[in-house]
Structure formats: C-alpha cells, structure tokens
Amino acid sequence: MNTLTILAGVLLFFSTSLVGLWVKRRFIRKASFYESYYRYLQYAWDKISYERMPIGEINTSYCKGKKDEFCDYLQGKTLALPLSEGEIDEVSRYLSAIGTSDADTELATLGGKCSEMKRFTEENCVKYRKDGTLYFKLAVLLGVVAFIIIV
Amino acid sequence: MLDGVLTKSIIRRLPCGVTEIRIRRGRPLTYLTQKGRYFSDYVISDDEFESALNLITEHSLYAITEKLVNGYIPLRGGVRVGVAGEGVMDGDRVKTIKHITSLSVRIPHQIFGIADFLQIDGKFEQNVLIISPPGAGKTTLLREITRVLSNAGKCVTILDERGEISGASGNSFALDVGKNSDVLFGFPKKTSYENALRALSPEYIVTDELSGERDVEGVLRAYYGGVKVIATLHGDSLDVFHGEFAHLAPIFDRLILLSKYPRVGTVVEEKKR
Numbered sequence: 001m002n003t004l005t006i007l008a009g010v011l012l013f014f015s016t017s018l019v020g021l022w023v024k025r026r027f028i029r030k031a032s033f034y035e036s037y038y039r040y041l042q043y044a045w046d047k048i049s050y051e052r053m054p055i056g057e058i059n060t061s062y063c064k065g066k067k068d069e070f071c072d073y074l075q076g077k078t079l080a081l082p083l084s085e086g087e088i089d090e091v092s093r094y095l096s097a098i099g100t101s102d103a104d105t106e107l108a109t110l111g112g113k114c115s116e117m118k119r120f121t122e123e124n125c126v127k128y129r130k131d132g133t134l135y136f137k138l139a140v141l142l143g144v145v146a147f148i149i150i151v
Numbered sequence: 152m153l154d155g156v157l158t159k160s161i162i163r164r165l166p167c168g169v170t171e172i173r174i175r176r177g178r179p180l181t182y183l184t185q186k187g188r189y190f191s192d193y194v195i196s197d198d199e200f201e202s203a204l205n206l207i208t209e210h211s212l213y214a215i216t217e218k219l220v221n222g223y224i225p226l227r228g229g230v231r232v233g234v235a236g237e238g239v240m241d242g243d244r245v246k247t248i249k250h251i252t253s254l255s256v257r258i259p260h261q262i263f264g265i266a267d268f269l270q271i272d273g274k275f276e277q278n279v280l281i282i283s284p285p286g287a288g289k290t291t292l293l294r295e296i297t298r299v300l301s302n303a304g305k306c307v308t309i310l311d312e313r314g315e316i317s318g319a320s321g322n323s324f325a326l327d328v329g330k331n332s333d334v335l336f337g338f339p340k341k342t343s344y345e346n347a348l349r350a351l352s353p354e355y356i357v358t359d360e361l362s363g364e365r366d367v368e369g370v371l372r373a374y375y376g377g378v379k380v381i382a383t384l385h386g387d388s389l390d391v392f393h394g395e396f397a398h399l400a401p402i403f404d405r406l407i408l409l410s411k412y413p414r415v416g417t418v419v420e421e422k423k424r
Contacts (some may be wrong), residue, residue, distance in 0.1 A: 016338055048214075052211075052213065052214040052215075052217075053211075053214065054209040054210070054211035054214045055210050055211045055214075056210065056211070099209075099210045099213065099214075099423070100212060101209075101212060101213065101218040101247075102212060102213055102219075102239075102246060102247040103213040103214075103216045103217070104216075104246070105213075106212075106213035107213075110401055
C-alpha cells in the first residue's frame with residue numbers, strides 16, 4: 001500500500017461525498033422552491049381576493065426582503081433552478097396565465113392551484129429532504145466502500 | 152403621463168397637447184387635440200393592440216373586471232380608458248368584456264383660471280351644475296372650481312368614483328384639487344354620498360356626471376343636509392330638469408352650459424337662479 005493509493009482513496013471518498021452533498025442540496029433547494037411557490041400562490045389569492053392588486057405589485061410585495069430562488073425566478077433573474085425542464089415549464093405556464101381572466105375565474109383557478117400545491121408540498125417536500133439526506137449518506141457510503149476497495 | 156400606459160410606438164406618434172386617443176384593432180390610430188381630430192396613417196396591428204391592452208390592464212384583468220363591466224378602466228393620473236368589445240353575461244349581470252376591439256384613452260387636463268368668471272371666494276355659497284355634451288370640458292371646469300373653492304377655505308369632499316377629477320392613484324393625486332379637499336376614490340356613488348355626509352362633514356360635495364336615481368337621491372340628501380353641491384351632467388341645453396332629474400330643479404343656483412366650439416370649455420350660456 002503506497003501513499004498514492006491512499007491519496008486516491010481519500011480523493012475518491014471526498015469526491016463521492018461532495019457529489020452526495022450537491023445532490024442533497026439540490027433536493028433541499030427544490031423543496032424550498034416549491035414551498036415558496038405555494039406561499040406565493042396563497043399570498044396572490046389573498047391580494048387578488050381582498051385588494052384586486054395587480055400581478056406586478058403582488059410579485060414585488062411578495063418578494064420584498066425575501067431571498068429565495070422562487071423570488072429570483074419570479075423577478076426574471078436567470079439562474080439554474082433545481083427543477084427539471086418539464087417542472088420549470090409547468091410553473092412558468094401557470095404563472096404567465098395569472099391575470100388573463102376576470103376576478104371570479106381567477107380566484108377559482110388560483111384557489112384550485114393552491115389546494116393542489118398544498119397537497120404537493122405536504123407530500124413531496126418532506127420526501128425531497130429525506131431523499132436528499134439518503135442520497136448524501138449513500139454517496140458517503142459509496143466513498144467509504146471505494147476507499148476500502150482501493151486501499 | 153402615458154409612459155408605461157401605452158406602447159412606445161403609439162406614444163411616438165402623438166403630438167403634444169393630445170386630449171383623447173382612440174386605439175382600434177386593425178384601424179388607424181386617431182387622436183384629438185384642441186385643434187380637432189386627426190387620423191394617423193399608423194394602423195394598429197393585433198399584436199400592438201394586445202400589447203397596449205396588457206399595459207393598460209397591467210397584465211391583471213381580474214384587477215379591473217368590476218370597472219371593465221362599466222365600460223372603462225381607470226389608470227394613474229386620472230387617465231380613463233373606455234373599452235368596447237363583447238359583453239359576457241352571467242344571467243342579467245355583465246360578467247366581463249371579451250374580444251376587446253377599441254380603447255378610448257382620455258387624458259385629463261388642468262387649466263388654472265378657467266373658473267375665474269364665477270368669482271369664488273370664502274363667501275361663495277352656491278350649488279352649481281355644469282352641463283355639456285361629452286368632451287366639452289365639464290370635468291376640467293369642475294376640477295378648477297373644486298381647487299379654487301378648496302383653496303378659499305371651503306371643506307370640499309370629492310366623490311371621484313373613477314379618479315378623473317383628482318387623478319387619484321393609490322394614495323396620491325396627479326391633479327391639484329386644492330388644499331382643503333378630501334377624495335373618495337373608487338367608491339360607487341351610492342356609497343360615497345353616505346360616507347361623505349356621515350364621516351367627512353363637507354361644506355361642498357363635488358361629483359362628476361350625475362346619472363340615475365341614486366345620484367339624484369344623493370344630491371337631494373346632501374342639499375337637504377345643508378351641504379352645497381357642485382356637479383356635472385351630460386346635456387346640450389340648460390333644459391335638463393326632466394325625467395329622473397326633475398327633482399333637482401329647485402336645488403341648483405347656477406347653471407353653466409359648455410360647448411366644445413369654438414374651443415373646448417366655451418361657456419355658451421349661464422343662468423343664475
């Protein structure tokens with residue numbers, strides 16, 4: 001067993017752990033994005049229902065003082081989202097449809113979307129966080145196994 | 152005033168001093184100035200019309216649905232956009248308007264001094280009715296009377312349902328309505344008379360475009376409550392007190408008839424009673 005082999009094992013261990021950390025972080029970001037999206041929909045429903053606030057003002061006031069990826073996305077900042085292209089399309093399609101119908105229809109649609117997102121976040125966001133932790137642990141384990149095999 | 156309200160390609164084609172703009176799908180841009188009506192050679196495409204509509208509605212049709220069913224969209228600075236299209240009915244109620252084909256943008260003006268002929272001062276105690284056909288300067292004169300009355304120390308409440316008198320937008324006013332005025336903006340008339348009389352203790356109530364029994368009832372309540380009224384009414388002669396307005400005949404001390412000829416705001420007849 002020479003130093004080079006140990007070094008390679010350690011490097012492999014750290015590499016897989018880093019990948020695991022990245023995967024875990026991506027899952028957490030995804031969960032946070034959807035949670036913020038759901039909170040935004042609730043906020044929009046309130047503002048439309050009670051104040052008939054235009055969508056531009058809703059976006060500005062919701063994101064005031066917030067630093068999360070959903071707000072960045074809402075404000076048109078280009079960034080790599082932790083979502084697949086299909087998921088981004090779905091969010092984008094829904095958001096661009098807000099404001100195109102009368103108040104009754106808008107509130108009914110938004111109410112429906114809120115309920116759907118409530119269920120979705122309840123079912124998936126905890127799962128995303130658990131999955132993230134699981135993948136991280138697996139990656140660390142894989143690193144350990146790789147280290148043992150190599151060394 | 153029109154930045155962010157109309158598309159740049161439309162604004163670019165408008166001269167200074169424009170008072171009304173007509174944007175019609177697939178037809179030439181038309182505008183009105185003090186000198187008359189002009190037809191531009193710029194034809195409004197479907198895309199241009201949609202962009203203008205999106206800007207006007209701030210991409211939030213729901214926010215203006217209630218206004219839209221009354222045929223207009225109030226914008227900041229007292230700009231009002233009349234809308235023509237197809238009504239969507241829900242029983243007897245107009246739910247919204249779809250297939251919008253025309254937008255009529257009216258830009259408010261403030262002309263200081265046009266109410267000087269009324270010689271308003273702190274002792275002015277008259278109910279005034281301004282009568283004219285549309286576009287002859289009723290609201291501009293009403294605004295100036297309001298400003299002068301208010302600055303003369305009278306406590307004035309403006310029932311500004313559409314924000315046209317004060318140019319109300321959020322918590323600010325684009326037009327000068329005097330230092331002693333309170334503005335009820337966005338309230339339907341039926342509610343605002345009640346609110347004004349109960350809560351704001353005005354000496355004068357100012358209201359634009361009387362129409363319907365609710366308005367007549369409100370003016371009568373104000374009058375018999377000891378509050379003076381300055382109002383406007385559509386008409387082309389001083390003989391307006393018939394039908395639903397018959398009850399208003401004994402109320403107004405001064406009637407002013409305006410015409411848009413030879414220029415907008417011309418006082419063609421005045422009657423003191």
